[in-house]
Amino acid sequence: MFDNLSDKLESVFRKLRGQGRLTEEDVGEALREVRLVLLEADVNFKVVKDFVAAVRERALGQDVLKSLTPAQQVIKIVRDELARLMGDGVDNHLDLTARPPVGIMLCGLQGSGKTTTCGKLALSLRRDKRNPLLVPADVYRPAAIEQLKTLGRQLGVTVYESLPGQDPVRICEDARRYAELNGFDTLIFDTAGRLHIDDELMGELDRIKASLKPREILFVADAMTGQDAVNVAQSFNERLDVTGIVLTKLDGDARGGAALSIRAVTGKPIKFVGLGEKLDALDVFHADRMAQRILGMGDVLTLIEKA
């Protein structure tokens, strides 16, 4: 089902092998294949351009031209470089080292998976012996509050009782006071989905941030997002200086190139991946696996099996 980059590169280099030494042009041809694969995986056009330039530099600076297995060599460089850009070795743990109650705020486009991820985080925190309070700050979407309440009921996690028609900032502030009085050590703020170009609603997030000073601001993005991921992620990050990214719906067959785009424009760590609708379908992010997935080099199946 997925284009196999290894096979393609092997064939590029096999074609060339008869002609003796590989030239810069040969590497160029291989990189055109890499470019195609990345674009098909939804990595943003300009991000691909920069990436291919970086790989070219590394490839030419090395002995790949003299190598007996140039295809494997180029693939290794591509994969390493990709994993590096995806944040290999970067600390992607949740940072909850602050005076309780510690705030975690989720934000993102409509339908990206914020509310579900709130539930998943609450479950994961509870397993870490924390005592989270879920805060429904989406007063716009029909039944958004009821959705979070239902998840809370399923998990046995308390959901703050907000009144419809209340100001979201006010809900968050009241919830903090409630948490302080009732011994909750973590606040999870579920905000309404919004477009990055909706200035008024983006301003609401500013105000929640200013008032609640959440330790973590997680940008929740759908793994199926296309080229526009760069615009969305950059806008959210510029406005809120997010602390991390959650990539949802990776249980499907999307190659997830948006992950690279988002990393490239925000520089922020991807902290979690969503692997299903169930509340335990949350995993920590693995840069190397993601790199392989974007390149179509396996791991999609293991990810699907896990879900």
Added chain:
Amino acid sequence: AKTQASLVGRIDTLLRGSKAIDADLLEELEEILITADLGMKTTQDLVGALQQRLQRNELTDMETLRRALQDELTARLRLEAAPLDLSAAAPFVIMVVGVNGVGKTTTIGKLARQFKAQGKKVVLGAGDTFRAAAAEQLGIWGERSGVEVIRHKEGADPAAVAFDAAKAALARKADVLILDTAGRLHTKANLMEELKKVRRVLGREIPGAPHETLLVLDATTGQNALTQARLFNEAVEVTGIALTKLDGTAKGGIIVAIGNELALPVRYVGIGEGVEDLRPFDPEVFVAALFKKNDAHLDS
């Protein structure tokens, strides 16, 4: 700052810069098309078509290039998509399907309002019994338009909801029945089987139903939307597409590839979260918007 140049403006600029329709220009066009999510295959296909015209000396100036591109694009979008003819059946049954979070329930809420405004009697079926508060969500949409919603408890069998909704639509002599379904990824075989079963139940209760199987796609989605369309179509014979969230900066260009490969008509576009934010699909407006430039942040 955001630049919002039209296709004409951009090609104009390109032409003035390069003075001729050459390889560089075609490369820039490629960039425009890819960043609109048309995908490599469709993009290369389009650029190839333009190159052929170029070699036949058909593209002499900006205007002919622009028109050629417009033609090539709209040809792939299957313009002849007719609007839904609700009088074709009574009740006319619409089953709404798609992956998670694309806007199915919201689109149903908007459709219910439109049909109601046309004087139709509408019944909604809350076929998403899985996601938390999905039925409540549809219930609120139903209240907004004064439309009855048939629902079961959370965790109930969606086929049973479909059965009851069909019975209710017949009993009330409704003109339209719209059935919501739970979001599901097209890769999940058991959930796709469930959808087929729901479809069979509708067909058993109301001859010819569903008369429309509407696939909802999110304009923000990249190349995966093509696989979604292919697999949903294989499972439940999609007859139309609603493309949502076009009020953002994503272009939804993947539907060009979908039109080209599957010949599925796009019936509606969603342009907001409000009850009025649903429009019939207009290929010309869509194609023009494809070329609006607003990836300001990455401009070099």
